Every structure is written in C-alpha cells, then in structure tokens.
Amino acid sequence: xxxxxxxTRYAGNPILMPSTHNPxxxxxxxxxxxVQHNGLVYMYYRAQGxxxxxxxxxxxxxxxxxxxxxEKPVLEPGNEFEVFGVEDPRITELDGVYYMLYTAYSLHGTxxxxxxxxxxxxxxxxxxxxxxxxxxxxxxxxxxxxGRYVMFHxxxxxxxxxxxxxxxxxxxxxIIMRPRPGTWESVRIGAGGPPFHTEGGWLVFYHxxxxxxxxxxxxxxxDLNDPARVLKRQDEPILCPGTPWEYWGDVPNVxxxxxxxxxxxxxxxxYGGGDHVMAVASASKRDVAAFIKG
Ligand code: BMA
Numbered sequence: 001x002x003x004x005x006x007x008t009r010y011a012g013n014p015i016l017m018p019s020t021h022n023p024x025x026x027x028x029x030x031x032x033x034x035v036q037h038n039g040l041v042y043m044y045y046r047a048q049g050x051x052x053x054x055x056x057x058x059x060x061x062x063x064x065x066x067x068x069x070x071e072k073p074v075l076e077p078g079n080e081f082e083v084f085g086v087e088d089p090r091i092t093e094l095d096g097v098y099y100m101l102y103t104a105y106s107l108h109g110t111x112x113x114x115x116x117x118x119x120x121x122x123x124x125x126x127x128x129x130x131x132x133x134x135x136x137x138x139x140x141x142x143x144x145x146x147g148r149y150v151m152f153h154x155x156x157x158x159x160x161x162x163x164x165x166x167x168x169x170x171x172x173x174x175i176i177m178r179p180r181p182g183t184w185e186s187v188r189i190g191a192g193g194p195p196f197h198t199e200g201g202w203l204v205f206y207h208x209x210x211x212x213x214x215x216x217x218x219x220x221x222x223d224l225n226d227p228a229r230v231l232k233r234q235d236e237p238i239l240c241p242g243t244p245w246e247y248w249g250d251v252p253n254v255x256x257x258x259x260x261x262x263x264x265x266x267x268x269x270x271y272g273g274g275d276h277v278m279a280v281a282s283a284s285k286r287d288v289a290a291f292i293k294g
Pocket of ligand 1: 031087088105215253254256275
C-alpha cells in the first residue's frame with residue numbers, strides 16, 4: 001500500500017510574521033495566495049492590524065522562502081460588502097491577467113468577491129460574484145474546461161464547483177466533496193488554492209476541521225475534463241497543527257492554505273499557522289506521483 005502523502009515543513013518557518021512597522025499588519029499575517037512571475041514569488045497575505053480589519057498585503061521573494069514586503073496593502077475594503085475586511089485571497093493567472101477571488105466580509109455576511117490585476121500590484125475590484133449567499137473558499141481553475149471558467153466555492157459544509165462564461169455569473173453549481181463523519185474533516189471542508197494541473201488529474205489541496213475545531217489540510221485528485229468527479233481523496237490529512245505557532249496563534253490549532261507553487265521537483269504549499277503567521281511546506285513530485293498512481 002502506498003504510504004499517505006505528507007507535507008514537510010520548511011525548517012525556516014515561519015516565513016512571514018506580523019510587523020509593528022505598519023499599523024495595518026501588527027497582529028496577524030496569514031492565509032496567502034502565491035504567484036510565480038519572471039523568477040519571483042509574490043505572496044498576497046491577509047493582514048490584520050490595530051483596527052482588526054483584514055487587508056491584503058504583498059511580499060516578494062527571489063527564492064520562495066525569504067520575502068520583502070511592500071509598505072502598503074495592495075487590496076483594501078472598497079465597498080459596503082467589505083467593511084470588516086478582505087480575506088483569504090486565491091489568485092489564478094489566465095491569459096496574462098491575474099484574478100483574485102477573496103472573501104468580502106461585512107454586516108451582510110461573507111461573500112465571494114473578485115479583483116483583477118495585470119501588473120500584480122494594482123488590483124481592481126470587480127465586485128461580488130456569488131450574490132446573496134454566505135460563501136467563501138473560492139478558487140479559480142488555471143484553465144478553462146469545455147470552454148468555460150471553473151471555480152471552487154464553499155456552501156457550508158461542502159466543497160462545490162461552478163462554471164461561468166464571463167467570470168461574473170456562475171451556474172451549474174455542484175457539490176464535489178462533503179465532510180466525512182468521524183474523521184479529521186468531519187465538520188466543514190473548503191478548497192485551498194487553485195488546483196494544479198497534472199497528467200493524472202487536478203491536484204487539490206484543501207482544508208477541513210473536526211468537532212474540536214482543529215484545522216488540517218487534505219489532498220484529492222479530480223478528473224481533468226469533469227472536475228466534479230473525484231478520482232481520489234486521501235483518508236489521512238497531509239498536514240495538521242504540530243508546531244507552537246500552529247497550536248497557538250490568533251486562532252489555535254489552524255493550518256490553512258490559499259495557494260502554492262510548482263517547482264521542477266516539488267509543490268510548495270504556503271499556509272497560515274494559527275491565523276497569525278505564514279509558513280511553507282513541500283511535497284516532492286515523486287511522492288505526489290505515487291499518490292496519483294497509487
Ligand atoms: C475560516 C476562515 C479562515 C481561517 C479559518 C480558521 O473560516 O476565516 O480565514 O483561517 O477560519 O480560523
């Protein structure tokens with residue numbers, strides 16, 4: 001039997017900590033999207049500061065481990081749906097344009113919102129894309145399927161998929177994965193970042209939590225042409241809280257991912273620890289291939 005796929009933490013974690021230099025990010029920096037472009041890694045993290053409102057900051061790296069941050073947020077609340085914050089970005093490139101799906105939070109509840117950038121620094125608000133429903137954990141696929149855009153989203157407690165012709169109107173909503181009673185993912189589950197394209201299927205990293213409210217990460221594989229078809233879903237989590245900064249943060253016992261990158265040899269999964277700091281962990285392509293084939 002193939003051993004379960006596990007993520008290995010980078011020894012230099014955490015890779016980003018709150019900063020007392022900037023009032024908007026003094027408390028927590030976590031749940032970042034990541035993008036590779038021209039040899040640089042861009043990390044878009046959720047930051048909370050003195051006012052506890054979430055904004056999206058950007059930090060840039062040449063090696064994926066050591067980051068320099070920009071002084072100002074790249075995305076801030078921009079309308080009545082965002083007054084409590086913009087949270088948990090997931091970014092996908094399609095034809096040279098970067099799309100960020102994120103959670104807009106306000107008295108209306110949580111909504112899935114979209115922003116767009118062509119230069120990775122200036123982001124334009126495009127508005128709420130799933131109106132009139134509490135939803136989050138949305139991530140756009142990096143390719144169209146059957147001529148349509150595809151995204152994950154989460155109607156509690158399940159992971160859903162939906163399709164669109166214009167990125168603004170979404171239809172054909174289907175549940176793809178549900179929590180599994182009696183396991184680490186018994187209460188709610190939700191997508192991590194955009195899925196990775198592999199020859200064997202869409203590789204998906206996602207989060208789940210159980211009754212004691214421990215957030216772990218899991219891995220699954222979806223059919224390339226019909227991503228509502230789950231080909232594989234590992235029983236065991238690939239990462240669970242296991243370090244002091246994952247046990248103790250703003251919210252205890254949390255590892256939560258909004259994205260990763262692919263290198264020639266591995267997948268690097270970036271994740272928030274304890275809703276407080278940023279960290280990274282890896283899976284080798286060889287081990288991922290064994291999961292896909294196994
Ligand atoms: C979810 C989101 C995440 C957070 C997680 C654990 O509902 O709000 O941003 O990391 O809870 O607190």
